[in-house]
Amino acid sequence: MTTEPGTPYPTPPYPTPPYPTPHATAPYPPTPDPTTPGPITPPPTATPWRTIAATAVATAMVTSLVTVGLTGALATDPVPPTTSQDESVTVPASGTATGPDWQAVAADVRHSVVALDVSTPAGPGQGSGLVLDTDGNVLTNDHVVSGAVDGGLDVTLSDGRVLPATVTGSDPTTDLAVVTLVDPPDDLHPAVLGDSDALAVGAAVMAVGNPLGLDSTVTTGIVSALDRPVATPSSEGEAVVTNAIQVDAAINPGNSGGPLFDSQGRVVGVTSSIAALAGGQSGSIGLGFAIPVNLAGRVAQELVETGTVAHAFLGVQLADGTAEVDGATRRGALVRGVTPGSPADEAGVREGDVVVALGSDRVAGAESLTAHVRERTAGQRETVTVVRDGRATDLQVVLAVREVRQS
Template structure:
């Protein structure tokens, strides 16, 4: 916001995706990280109607082609898909070219990309560990370029990122962080000590439905899921979501004398991927592709990360015995 002298640029190196990250040996201090990512995160404004209803959020520079990644909920009401992107006190027009409510991700393309913008290097979300230090960069409450720090509080945390009727569909397995997130941080970057993108900030926990702001529990969509979705949005403007072909609820099963949490299969779609593979009503799914499943939300969030046609090994408890079942994921007709 222009208070004080601007930080000096940190030494950077090119990542494999063309973005910049901290050079080896730069120490990874947060001052250097902030300087490195300053030109890779933008503010997004969405105009309201005559009755009001405008919104604001953040976005991450994805590539050199003018693509900005943000949240679906930031741009879903953009008039005719048009938004304003703020860069260095200048306003640039952009168009939403694809948006995916189930993962709360969207892509905006700039009409003209300023030369100052730099794609943000992408890290490896699978390398994150609970306790790792991270920083959130975005536009909270309209305060562009804000940086807050914290740690990874939990991984694979299933969250509903929509509201109302969208709650059931918009479930992803998120990174939980203590870095302060507030309204306006949505769509911004969560970065590691190397200044690499590890997640797209998406949601904050609230008390009693209050929107008062940060309480130390924020959530970000992992960069690997983001890449999976954004690649499709850029190429086609749409996303093909994987389908298991079951409806599920939270359940338990006894294994080796111990009650084990999982997602209990309530119905199986006739002719669907699950039925063809041999999953049955009453099975309790406890693992998918090596990821522990402890609830129906866990299962939904995990399936969100699979690709259509991908072969996935599910572990289910049936009659006290673990069965491994390989399912070829189908395509959801409803997402």
Template structure:
């Protein structure tokens, strides 16, 4: 690991898969880069410098048209293609971030901020009113790990002291301290972490009686162009507020794992609000003051280590589902198809479309049971376009085991639709070690 800032530790660089020809010129690999993101020509994705501990993604993972972040071989799908630039974990410390989640009963009992300031709407946002309402629910996180210290952000989700953040912020933490907006500091402990989604939950050891929890929104309703606000602890500057708009949704973004394991692939919300190292794990609010995402990664160039207006957030619906499982079970389950994938295209009905090309199909896997075959080109999932292996991986990972999805497949010059019941990732399948989806 290399340290560019005494408060942050970056993940080691990894070798991205060879990208397809790109209409854009990929930026030079940034120094000490970890994973890289490129829409067509994939640069090296690296963990963004983080003043807080942990580095997995950064403030959200980009979703390129084909795939924002290019990764070598994704354990669920071969990934290549990303977005021009470098996707970095906002907070790359050796401690993964933690994400907190609560069940409905806990949330109903919690004190929450006003979910809809009367003076603020998407059409006429009143950011002063929103900031006043939500900042008490946002915390700064400081961690100590075996290799250093780091800082990140988090959001209080219930009055019992549970806090949602990134796995790459707190996953490897030996000690965790949480600072509230008014300066009070509390010790915290890990509740659970999920490296696959970069979500984690921590809990204050002795929470105060006046703890304020945030109101959770619906990330499925987020639309391109709507205003959003990020609140966090960038570069150690706690309670920092930045605003912008949603630049894209369902953006496939991949970032390296702090432990050298499988890359994190997310169907992210892309925003242009300024997000920097230390923002990781912090909330992204809509104009009504509801949390719609958890910032986790940014895209950068070799000449810029901070925000260039390309930030990414984990959709809160995914983060909340995983966090709830962590609280209730100590671990989270993940959906899978049971195939290896590559990038390619298929032609049917006079049109050529990009998609994810099926390699091997696992024996008795959900894909095999649905009739998916080698060389099929998956071009859409539930009507949402699939731009490549990473795109399909991200869409599958945001769903839950048991969900039924419809794959639009190009086979032999024809288009067909296959209904697939997603399996649970832990189940045994026959797949090569290099890739599985």
């Protein structure tokens, strides 16, 4: 996947790729196989930031799909209590699901949100972050901190204290990273992690972050859509593909890595990107995207424990496609190739099959399947539903561990 390093935003004139596209420039390469190792053609390198409005700031942000970044917590798969939840005595809940008291929620959660200042060879950048635990671990986006020079990372707490930090681990595949305070104070306030699977379209949400360097900025809105496939470039040149939470809360450059809260003050996502119109508008147009906390939490936990993340592997090459089944046309992921000996091969997936579901999740195209696979864990058993010769067939697959590409 692709994630932008924490480099500064481009200066005028800004590129104007077609909409929608990630923080870099469009058009983007075909969606890579969600599970087949190997690089995908990187997007044209013009600016270090994508075009979904990334929220890590460095000068400006532009274009279609720009990564925003941050938030997330330690949810696992399935989502058991996380480190952050264990250390938080009570949920900072205020208001109700139908009538949020945003003033109270903002007051409760503000101490869990931090601002990041990053120095890179290309210049300074900014982003947001979320306190995971009392050990000083902070979750943010990989594109916020990627490229940071030694000694070039500072975290500003909500009370104004500025503390040095180091990168504990980063995962360009999901555009997530964990940084750790060098000398964490004993009065940190870990965020409470919620359950992104419990979200519904129309639910009230609140984004908190550091847009354009304006720390502790709060914006509210609703969940506009769920499982929205979003692809942005990563710091390693392959696409970051996420089934994102789409929101209409204002998200801007610098929000990257910041938390998205529900009406009870629980983290449900990590803001990472925004859509922007071609032509130069770089701010929010009401189309923001967040990485679901259930994915972000699992990745964060692995980064804290090992510094790396094991990703699931299916072993197919994909394209968008359609299939006729039961008298109807359905969209899905067309299998263009199967890696010999891969989980897909062993399950009986064939070239020409159209994948329409993974477990209980509907698959609407190549990016959709890629994101669903990346949400799962290696060793997980799943049902892959394919349409072959006009008939739907369920195949059983055990996902393997994706091999790490050596640079």
